[in-house]
Amino acid sequence: MKTEEISILGAGLIGSLMSIYLRRQGLDVSVYDKRPDKRKTPYTEGGRSINMALSHRGWKSLDKVGLKEKVLPLAIPMYGRKIHDEHGGTTFSPYGTKEQAIYSISRGRFNQLLAEEAESLGVKFFFDHKCLNTDFRTQEITFETPEGEKKMEAPVIIGADGAYSSLRMSMQKQIRFNYKQEYISHGYKELTIPATASGDFAMDPNALHIWPRGKFMLIALPNPDKSFTCTLFLPFEGTKVCFAKITEERDLVSVFKSYFEDAYQLMPNLTEEYFRNPTSSLINVECYPWVQGQSILIGDASHAMVPFYGQGMNCGFEDCFILNGLIEKYGKSSWDMVFEKFQKIRKDDTDAICQLAMENFVEMRDSVSDPRFILRKKIEAKLHQLYPNDWVPLYTMVTFSDMGYAEAYALGKLQEAIMDKVMANPLITENWDKLDYEDIINQMDSAKAV
Ligand SMILES: Cc1cc2nc3c(=O)[nH]c(=O)nc-3n(C[C@H](O)[C@H](O)[C@H](O)COP(=O)(O)OP(=O)(O)OC[C@H]3O[C@@H](n4cnc5c(N)ncnc54)[C@H](O)[C@@H]3O)c2cc1C
Known part of the structure; x- marks a missing residue:
């Protein structure tokens, strides 16, 4: 039976996993991404989070396509929060029972694994393909490529192209499309605690470390190379400690010595990293409907949330799991019905997690101590x-x-x-x-x- 080809926009975590699900259903799948091939060029995210916490919903979605065992070696379990007070003291607060953990995983290696797995199943990848526009009347996508603009017919389109989705932008031009975005007052910057001289972790690797300081905080997640990726969350401006007021080394050292002294002692490259790495913003995006004809948004494209519940990727993976279940139930050619059911089932849940993620920021930076x-x-x-x-x-x-x-x-x-x-x-x-x-x-x- 000749099946319709599915076009996925975005070869990020969600687009790659979705392509695996669809391919395993016997569908022809092509994935387009604006970036160069991450498997040929070193993976950099331009300041995007280097590692993330993978939890139950993510694991369940990976397990469904037999990937749990392949992903496990890349992940480090974190059984609770290690809270660092201002005097260098720490307390451990478990996330759940003794066995329950969330897992720190590096975005680059993980994304690479998913893309390679997809390709081995027969998914076609097209990098350097930036989607510029989608015409829903003709189901035609316009791409910008190194060879110039390219138009392509795409009977079924899945937009997994992230928080600044191009597919969503095209949907916004349609009537009765609701869209809400909010940048929070805080931004973030990534820093590193390297492995010790003897090649060990400088702190307990089986915990998510938090330095909660009321209006701001620092967190650290372990990496397989025994370093920690730290994320500093500060207001952009307007408070005593904010990004705008750290303009030179002495401002930075003063903030770290005053508030994060124990971490400071473990960060030999702090100044260089701080002034080299970008300061990134944090956005919450909610929109509806997610469906236009035979096109649908999933992952951050439909519900980008702030990272304070560690659920953005997990929720996107759950999107893949649920969408796949509906395709299994209603068949591979009832796209209108499958997409319609998906958005109806899912919207209340993604609104709830966006809200919870916002609320959890106060808990993480303030209440936990x-x-x-x-x-x-x-x-x-x-x-x-x-x-x-x-x-x-x-x-x-x-x-x-x-x-x-x-x-x-x-x-x-x-x-x-x-x-x-x-x-x-x-x-x-x-x-x-x-x-x-x-x-x-x-x-x-x-x-x-x-
Ligand atoms: C600081 C931070 C920490 C986080 N921590 C966690 C965590 O601990 N746990 C968790 O579950 N989640 C976390 N998240 C959220 C998680 O990163 C996202 O939810 C997840 O990456 C969404 O995946 P995605 O594939 O939908 O989008 P993305 O990862 O943004 O991927 C989108 C892809 O689409 C491509 N693309 C974009 N525009 C176009 C275009 N016009 N044409 C073609 N391709 C395009 C991009 O190149 C990219 O490859 C965190 C986020 C941040 C910012």
């Missing part, structure tokens, strides 16, 4: 341990389950209201272990029933 916040998490962990089905902490629902993000968000809000009451008890610090945990579960049951 607050003893009352730590106590709250301890009480929730105990509730989960005693009543594993009745109380699941929000972070666990988002990170270690595949429950819809919207459902997790709603349950999380109910739990938050109950925990606010629990924490209002003036003797909570002394008596937390002796609480009537069953009564808390009963309150949750009543709240769910309303």
Whole structure:
């Protein structure tokens, strides 16, 4: 049977995984990317995150196409947050149970693995193909290539071309297309803690390190070469510590010595890296509909979120999993129906995770170092341990389950209201272990029933 060719825009993580899913369904797939071939030129992201946290939803989506075992050797488990205070002290706060971890993985190697896997299955890749425009009446894409402009008919188009999607830009010119973008006040810059002289990790590699400082923070994730990639999140301007006020080495050293002294001691290339690496912005994008004719947006193209829940890629991978399930269910030629069902099923969930990602920024940069916040998490962990089905902490629902993000968000809000009451008890610090945990579960049951 001759199948229709599928054109995917974007050979990033999501476009590459989607191409694998479709190819395994026996479809002809071509992937177009504006960049040169990453397998032939060193992978640089121009300041984009070098490593990321891969969690349950991502693993599940990789497992479905048999890639989990191939990806595992590239990933380093992180079992919790290692919080660094201003005096060099650290505390460890587990993400979940002893076995539950999120995994640090390098974007470049991971992307390369997915693209190579796709190619070995017969997916065709076209690099140096920048999509300029898509005409939905004729289903025709215009590309800019080194040989000049090229037009191509594409009966089915999947836009996985990221937060600044060209396919989305073409959709914006259609009527009744809703679009919302927000840059947050903070930006980020990547820095490095190299391996020690003896070739070891300079800190515990099985934790995500955080230096929370109220309005700003530094984080560090481990790499297989025993270095850590650090990300410094600061306001662009307008506060005592912000990117605009770090213009020369002494400003930088003063900030690091005042707020990140222990990290500073481990960063011999700080000044060079700081002034060389770009300062990047953080955007949240929401839009709808995601479908126009036989074209659809997935991944960051449809829902770019700020990185504070570590879910952007995981959510994009889950898009691939769900879209694939709908194709299996409704067949390979009912694209209109499959795409329509996908956007209806998925939109509430991606709105919820975009919102959660925004809210988690305050938690990461501020609350995680607050003893009352730590106590709250301890009480929730105990509730989960005693009543594993009745109380699941929000972070666990988002990170270690595949429950819809919207459902997790709603349950999380109910739990938050109950925990606010629990924490209002003036003797909570002394008596937390002796609480009537069953009564808390009963309150949750009543709240769910309303
Ligand atoms: C600082 C930071 C930290 C992050 N940490 C995490 C994390 O810990 N966990 C997590 O799950 N997520 C994380 N994310 C989010 C994650 O990076 C994204 O969600 C993910 O990369 C989205 O993948 P994508 O394939 O949709 O888009 P992209 O990775 O942006 O890929 C899009 C691809 O499309 C190509 N392209 C763009 N425009 C065109 C065009 N006009 N024509 C042709 N090709 C085009 C690009 O070259 C690129 O290859 C983080 C993001 C940031 C910024």
